[in-house]
Amino acid sequence: xxxxxxxxxxxxxxxxxxxxxxxxxxxxxxxxxxxxxxxxxxxxxxxxxxxxxxxxxxxxxxxxxxxxxxxxxxxxxxxxxxxxxxxxxxxxxxxxxxxxxxxxxxxxxxxxxxxxxxxxxxxxxxxxxxxxxxxxxxxxxxxxxxxxxxxxxxxxxxxxxxxxxxxxxxxxxxxxxxxxxxxxxxxxxxxxxxxxxxxxxxxxxxxxxxxxx
Amino acid sequence: xxxxxxxxxxxxxxxxxxxxxxxxxxxxxxxxxxxxxxxxxxxxxxxxxxxxxxxxxxxxxxxxxxxxxxxxxxxxxxxxxxxxxxxxxxxxxxxxxxxxxxxxxxxxxxxxxxxxxxxxxxxxxxxxxxxxxxxxxxxxxxxxxxxxxxxxxxxxxxxxxxxxxxxxxxxxxxxxxxxxxxxxxxxxxxxxxxxxxxxxxxxxxxxxxxxxxxxxxxxxxxxxxxxxxxxxxxxxxxxxxxxxxxxxxxxxxxxxxxxxxxxxxxxxxxxxxxxxxxxxxxxxxxxxxxxxxxxxxxxxxxxxxxxxxxxxxxxxxxxxxxxxxxxxxxxxxxxxxxxxxxxxxxxxxxxxxxxxxxxxxxxxxxxxxxxxxxxxxxxxxxxxxxxxxxxxxxxxxxxxxxxxxxxxxxxxxxxxxxxxxxxxxxxxxxxxxxxxxxxxxxxxxxxxxxxxxxxxxxxxxxxxxxxxxxxxxxxxxxxxxxxxxxxxxxxxxxxxxxxxxxxxxxxxxxxxx
Numbered sequence: 001x002x003x004x005x006x007x008x009x010x011x012x013x014x015x016x017x018x019x020x021x022x023x024x025x026x027x028x029x030x031x032x033x034x035x036x037x038x039x040x041x042x043x044x045x046x047x048x049x050x051x052x053x054x055x056x057x058x059x060x061x062x063x064x065x066x067x068x069x070x071x072x073x074x075x076x077x078x079x080x081x082x083x084x085x086x087x088x089x090x091x092x093x094x095x096x097x098x099x100x101x102x103x104x105x106x107x108x109x110x111x112x113x114x115x116x117x118x119x120x121x122x123x124x125x126x127x128x129x130x131x132x133x134x135x136x137x138x139x140x141x142x143x144x145x146x147x148x149x150x151x152x153x154x155x156x157x158x159x160x161x162x163x164x165x166x167x168x169x170x171x172x173x174x175x176x177x178x179x180x181x182x183x184x185x186x187x188x189x190x191x192x193x194x195x196x197x198x199x200x201x202x203x204x205x206x207x208x209x210x211x212x213x
Numbered sequence: 214x215x216x217x218x219x220x221x222x223x224x225x226x227x228x229x230x231x232x233x234x235x236x237x238x239x240x241x242x243x244x245x246x247x248x249x250x251x252x253x254x255x256x257x258x259x260x261x262x263x264x265x266x267x268x269x270x271x272x273x274x275x276x277x278x279x280x281x282x283x284x285x286x287x288x289x290x291x292x293x294x295x296x297x298x299x300x301x302x303x304x305x306x307x308x309x310x311x312x313x314x315x316x317x318x319x320x321x322x323x324x325x326x327x328x329x330x331x332x333x334x335x336x337x338x339x340x341x342x343x344x345x346x347x348x349x350x351x352x353x354x355x356x357x358x359x360x361x362x363x364x365x366x367x368x369x370x371x372x373x374x375x376x377x378x379x380x381x382x383x384x385x386x387x388x389x390x391x392x393x394x395x396x397x398x399x400x401x402x403x404x405x406x407x408x409x410x411x412x413x414x415x416x417x418x419x420x421x422x423x424x425x426x427x428x429x430x431x432x433x434x435x436x437x438x439x440x441x442x443x444x445x446x447x448x449x450x451x452x453x454x455x456x457x458x459x460x461x462x463x464x465x466x467x468x469x470x471x472x473x474x475x476x477x478x479x480x481x482x483x484x485x486x487x488x489x490x491x492x493x494x495x496x497x498x499x500x501x502x503x504x505x506x507x508x509x510x511x512x513x514x515x516x517x518x519x520x521x522x523x524x525x526x527x528x529x530x531x532x533x534x535x536x537x538x539x540x541x542x543x544x545x546x547x548x549x550x551x552x553x554x555x556x557x558x559x560x561x562x563x564x565x566x567x568x569x570x571x572x573x574x575x576x577x578x579x580x581x582x583x584x585x586x587x588x589x590x591x592x593x594x595x596x597x598x599x600x601x602x603x604x605x606x607x608x609x610x611x612x613x614x615x616x617x618x619x620x621x622x623x624x625x626x627x628x629x630x631x632x633x634x635x636x637x638x639x640x641x642x643x644x645x646x647x648x649x650x651x652x653x654x655x656x657x658x659x660x661x662x663x664x665x666x667x668x669x670x671x672x673x674x675x676x677x678x679x680x681x682x683x684x685x686x687x688x689x690x691x692x693x694x695x696x697x698x699x700x701x702x703x704x705x706x707x708x709x710x711x712x713x714x715x716x717x718x719x720x721x722x723x724x725x726x
Contacts, residue, residue: 055687058449074256074424075679076452079687089454092724095461113381113389122393135398135476139405142469146409146462150416153458157451160443167446175447176424178256 042165042213043185044196045172046205051077054180057203058083061182064199068188072172072181094152095145102144106137165213183211216683217245219253225529225602235524239533239602249343249681252525256679259526263421263673264428266521271668274520279664285657292650293368301371303647310630310642315365317622318652320477320498322362322659323403324618326410327470327499328506329355333413334466337459343534345677346527349421350517350666351510352414357662358509359407361655366399395479402476409469413462416455419445421671474498481625488568488629491556497549504542504588505618511535511611513663515604517672526673529602536601539614543592546621550589568629576641577628580620587617 048054051073058071062085071077071084080086114120115127125132154160166172166183175181182205184196200208217240224234238247250259296303306313329351336344367376379400381390390397422438423445429435445451478494511532518527557569572581591613600606632639666672679685 051685052687071449072447073449073452074260074420074447075676075685076456077449077685077687078680080449081453084449086450086453088721089457091454091457092461095458099465109381110392114392118387118389120391122391125393129393132393135395135472135479136392136401138472139398139401139469142409142465142472143405146412146465146469149458149461149465150412153416153454154443156454157448159445159451160440162439162444164444164446172446173427176420176427176445177260 039212041186041193042211043183043187043191044200045166045169045209045211046182046200046203047171047174047207047209048180048182048203049178049206051180053204054182055079055083057182057205060203061184061199064190066184066188066190068185068191070183070185072166072175072183074176074178074180077180089156091149091152091156095149098148098152099141099145103137103141105144106140107133109140110136165211169209169211171207171209215245216248217242219248219251222248222251235529237602238528238530239598247530248683249346249528249530250526250678251528254525254682255684256682259675259678259682260424260428262522262526263671263675263678264425266667266672267425267669268428268430275664275668279661282657282660282664285654286661287654287657288650289364289654289657292647292654293364296368296647296651297373301368303645305643305645305648307640307642309633309638309640310627312369312626312630313642314644314648314652315369317619317626318655319362319365319369320622320626321505321619322358322365322655323406323477324474324498324502324505324622325509326355326358326362326406326506327474327502328510329353329358330406330410330413330466330470331503331506332510333417334463334470337463338467341534342681343531345674345681346523346531347510347514347535348677349414349417349674350513350663350672352410352417353663353666353670354506354509354513355410356407356414357659357666358506359403359410360662361659363403363407364655364658365651395476395483398476399480402473406469406473409462409466413466416459416462417674417677418671419443420447420455420676421674423447424675425671471499474502486629486633487562487564488572488625490565491553493549493552493556497546497553500542500545500549501618501621504539504546505614507535507539507542508611508614508618511539511607512615515608515611517667521667521672523673526678532604532607533601536595536607536610539610540592540595543588543595543614547589550585564634568632571632572624572628575628575632577624577631580628581624584617584620584624587613588621591617 046057048057054071054073055077058080061069062083071080073080110133111128119127121127171179172181182200182203184191184200190196197208217238219236222236222238223240225237236251238249238251240247252258254262304313304315306315329348332344332351333348333355336348367373370376370379378384379390379397390400419442423442426435426438426442429438475495475498478498481489482491482494484490514527514535515532518524554569557565560566572578591610594600594606594610627642631642
């Protein structure tokens with residue numbers, strides 16, 4: 001049922017500093033040539049085809065005490081946060097901070113420009129006319145919070161990250177379509193080439209793959 | 214809550230012009246939910262149906278539509294170029310009607326955008342699952358409509374190359390914008406709205422751009438989609454923050470969208486002009502905007518689902534629901550029209566009373582009649598279930614509302630300005646060819662952008678559609694019915710009584726606090 005494939009790319013035969021035409025670059029490199037090395041195992045990739053299967057698998061991997069692991073799915077799965085033991089994100093607090101900063105910024109902008117730097121009277125309103133400042137303060141609050149929500153989410157998710165060893169897997173392309181993946185990273189303190197593989201096999205995935213970096 | 218099996222759904226009856234016997238999922242069956250995705254689709258089929266639109270060879274019809282739109286867009290470019298090099302005198306507006314087509318078009322386009330945000334944000338907060346089929350292109354519509362809207366005030370300032378004076382930028386005159394004016398509030402409201410809508414649209418699109426990246430057939434496509442997908446891998450840890458950010462954005466966009474048209478209405482309501490000086494403008498404008506916007510969503514959705522083969526994703530139920538929103542907001546608009554007349558009478562102000570009688574009996578009475586027919590009479594057809602399920606009639610009503618909402622702004626703006634306090638300063642407004650050309654040209658911009666969007670971007674929010682499919686829900690275990698915020702009564706019956714601290718836990722889960 002489960003098949004194991006190892007992907008290795010052939011090592012380039014030409015040294016990296018020699019251009020294809022054979023011309024040497026203008027500078028002389030003194031760096032030693034990289035040693036021929038087997039590509040390092042980056043982790044295991046297990047494929048599942050139903051929501052139930054990936055949820056059950058996630059619970060087992062969570063209970064086995066792994067920490068550097070993840071599941072990947074085409075859509076957010078209801079209940080996955082619990083199954084994986086993901087703690088609530090800090091994002092709402094960051095967004096609240098962004099909103100408050102927007103609020104204060106909008107207020108400061110209006111008071112500074114219309115009451116301090118260039119005070120002018122309009123229709124008998126006081127120089128610091130809070131009611132008249134409310135719409136812009138409101139818009140600045142929303143803008144501050146919304147920008148923080150988007151960019152805060154991207155930063156916390158460490159995106160953009162255009163290189164990812166997972167993208168080398170042909171199988172993994174279906175993660176944005178109809179398949180579910182469980183990935184255990186080799187850097188996990190609990191990771192053991194044999195034991196981890198055994199655990200993943202016991203979860204009954206439709207495919208199991210080693211991926212390298 | 215079970216879903217009605219698809220083989221139990223009836224087929225849509227009617228002539229061949231009215232669909233080809235599509236499944237009718239508008240039926241109501243107590244205790245059962247109607248399916249939102251038809252055609253027996255699984256995740257794979259949803260992906261294929263949507264990405265096929267981007268993958269196939271460009272259809273000839275697309276080129277024809279694009280050529281027409283591009284032609285109109287060049288008309289826009291031409292008229293703008295003529296205006297900038299000559300002056301705003303090329304427009305027909307002059308005292309006493311100093312705001313005319315430019316502001317009418319601005320309010321018209323901004324209003325259209327509101328339906329997109331309503332669908333993406335407000336319906337999201339209300340957990341209206343049917344929104345997933347239509348939210349992507351409704352949001353796209355919002356962005357393109359706001360783009361069209363932005364052109365008009367920028368030109369209206371008279372010297373468009375100085376339009377940056379609207380923003381609080383330090384300058385050699387040491388002067389700042391006047392923050393106690395609603396016109397400046399408008400600058401902030403519309404620019405915030407445009408940028409937040411763009412963020413909302415883009416952030417929701419990242420997972421679908423990743424789908425296009427993973428299915429790309431050429432290196433160029435893979436690179437282009439790959440860059441904009443930001444390296445999305447569908448990680449659950451990412452989804453967790455993504456969903457939270459999306460929820461927060463929806464919660465922020467909801468008051469924002471209500472504020473935008475409120476602020477637009479302040480441009481009028483804070484003035485002294487009879488017919489403008491009224492307190493009901495903010496809610497009246499917001500309802501009108503949603504009303505007009507939903508008409509535009511229907512105008513785009515009905516041909517798009519036909520043309521791009523999305524009938525199983527944008528189903529009859531989606532159309533039916535949108536018709537109901539159109540009818541509901543239409544009734545609010547009709548009520549606002551009526552209450553305006555009542556308040557004019559009740560105010561006992563001669564000028565106010567005159568302006569409203571003048572709307573009916575004055576020289577622009579035809580515009581008022583047109584508005585009333587299109588916005589008040591025509592939507593009443595949607596009370597009928599039969600007409601709601603007949604696409605021809607739905608399209609007719611939507612077109613009526615599109616026209617009617619434009620005329621509403623014309624009646625409010627030109628109709629109030631052309632005859633105010635002093636009869637000696639009355640006048641008439643007649644649009645010039647530049648006015649008409651620019652209005653037609655703005656449709657060119659809108660449709661050009663929309664066609665490009667249909668061709669190159671994921672038209673349906675695939676990831677979101679998949680979450681409302683029955684397959685996406687775990688079938689058993691502690692994950693089902695964990696939250697009791699669901700409003701389906703029969704589901705609640707299966708939930709054991711609430712444990713101590715469960716409510717607080719639910720709130721923590723939801724808010725992440």
